[in-house]
Amino acid sequence: MTDGGAAPAAVVPTYRGPVAAGDLGWTLTHEHLFVLSPELDREYPHPEWDADLAVERAVAGLEELWNLGVRTVVDLTVPGLGRDTSLVARVAARVRVNLVASTGWYADEVLPPYFRTHGPGRLVGGPEPLVEMFRRDVTEGIGDSGVRAGMLKVVTDAPGMTADITRVMDAAATVHVETGVPVTTHSNPHTRNGLDQAGFLTERGVDPAHVVIGHSGDSDDLDYLLALLDTGVTLGMDRFGMAHTGSDEQRVAVVLDLLDRGYAQQLVLSHDSAYFSRVTPPSWRQVNTPHWTHDHLSRRIVPQLLERGARQEDLHTMMITNPRRLLAPARVEARR
Numbered sequence: 001m002t003d004g005g006a007a008p009a010a011v012v013p014t015y016r017g018p019v020a021a022g023d024l025g026w027t028l029t030h031e032h033l034f035v036l037s038p039e040l041d042r043e044y045p046h047p048e049w050d051a052d053l054a055v056e057r058a059v060a061g062l063e064e065l066w067n068l069g070v071r072t073v074v075d076l077t078v079p080g081l082g083r084d085t086s087l088v089a090r091v092a093a094r095v096r097v098n099l100v101a102s103t104g105w106y107a108d109e110v111l112p113p114y115f116r117t118h119g120p121g122r123l124v125g126g127p128e129p130l131v132e133m134f135r136r137d138v139t140e141g142i143g144d145s146g147v148r149a150g151m152l153k154v155v156t157d158a159p160g161m162t163a164d165i166t167r168v169m170d171a172a173a174t175v176h177v178e179t180g181v182p183v184t185t186h187s188n189p190h191t192r193n194g195l196d197q198a199g200f201l202t203e204r205g206v207d208p209a210h211v212v213i214g215h216s217g218d219s220d221d222l223d224y225l226l227a228l229l230d231t232g233v234t235l236g237m238d239r240f241g242m243a244h245t246g247s248d249e250q251r252v253a254v255v256l257d258l259l260d261r262g263y264a265q266q267l268v269l270s271h272d273s274a275y276f277s278r279v280t281p282p283s284w285r286q287v288n289t290p291h292w293t294h295d296h297l298s299r300r301i302v303p304q305l306l307e308r309g310a311r312q313e314d315l316h317t318m319m320i321t322n323p324r325r326l327l328a329p330a331r332v333e334a335r336r
């Protein structure tokens with residue numbers, strides 16, 4: 001695979017401003033800092049949530065990651081998961097790791113009622129709000145933060161490509177084609193719907209070299225994974241330590257198998273972890289998923305991969321070269 005048409009001096013937006021794609025270094029491509037639920041948080045606060053404490057925890061964690069060699073973390077917390085750019089900005093100001101923000105919408109079946117009445121042909125009308133939102137986040141910045149989104153995130157889970165999910169994916173494809181910003185997905189590999197996502201996005205002109213089908217590492221269905229790889233997309237083997245969706249033993253075995261088959265250039269590794277998530281709060285994680293932390297790959301999985309036959313070069317490809325290719329905006333002029 002080539003570099004998929006990245007611009008020659010591509011830069012990637014981060015919380016601290018643009019960073020040359022070549023300087024991103026070791027990158028975790030699918031992570032979270034804080035997964036919240038603003039309506040619940042406002043009036044039914046979670047007993048374990050303390051914003052100041054969460055910020056301290058994230059700062060300490062990210063500084064530790066820096067010491068382990070991690071240089072960039074992509075925060076895929078989009079609206080629907082409680083994205084709070086000003087809170088993450090407080091963390092970004094105090095750490096050396098680059099943080100990349102994202103835009104998109106997290107829903108597995110339906111959008112909130114606002115979207116039912118807004119958009120072309122709908123009750124209130126106006127332009128498609130999802131396109132307006134994603135475009136603004138990518139080109140101008142999120143809210144009044146001045147932080148531009150460096151990735152688009154879409155979700156297809158067990159309900160599949162419902163009308164609302166299709167609408168989100170269509171908006172993401174539109175903004176990708178306009179701006180070149182990469183697309184990453186939350187997929188459900190047990191229903192093999194990464195193939196639907198890859199097909200839908202590429203049909204709309206999205207460059208597969210800038211697409212990650214997330215959560216592919218939850219599967220050990222080689223027929224499915226190889227079919228996905230055939231489309232040119234990259235697989236997110238992105239939930240190391242998330243014991244309730246699959247064992248690390250299986251995740252490692254699948255990565256080693258795909259490396260053996262020569263697919264290093266289409267794999268990225270990450271955790272999908274968080275410093276706080278209302279969905280699976282810290283006390284639950286401590287008991288049930290003790291290794292589901294942002295340092296798990298560096299401390300345990302990478303050494304294991306190397307011991308079991310992965311080459312240093314493969315790790316470099318999956319953790320540095322591929323994120324650089326993915327995150328560098330696709331060259332859009334060529335495709336207009």
Ligand SMILES: [Zn+2]
Pocket residue numbers: 030031032076272
């Ligand atoms: Zn995630």
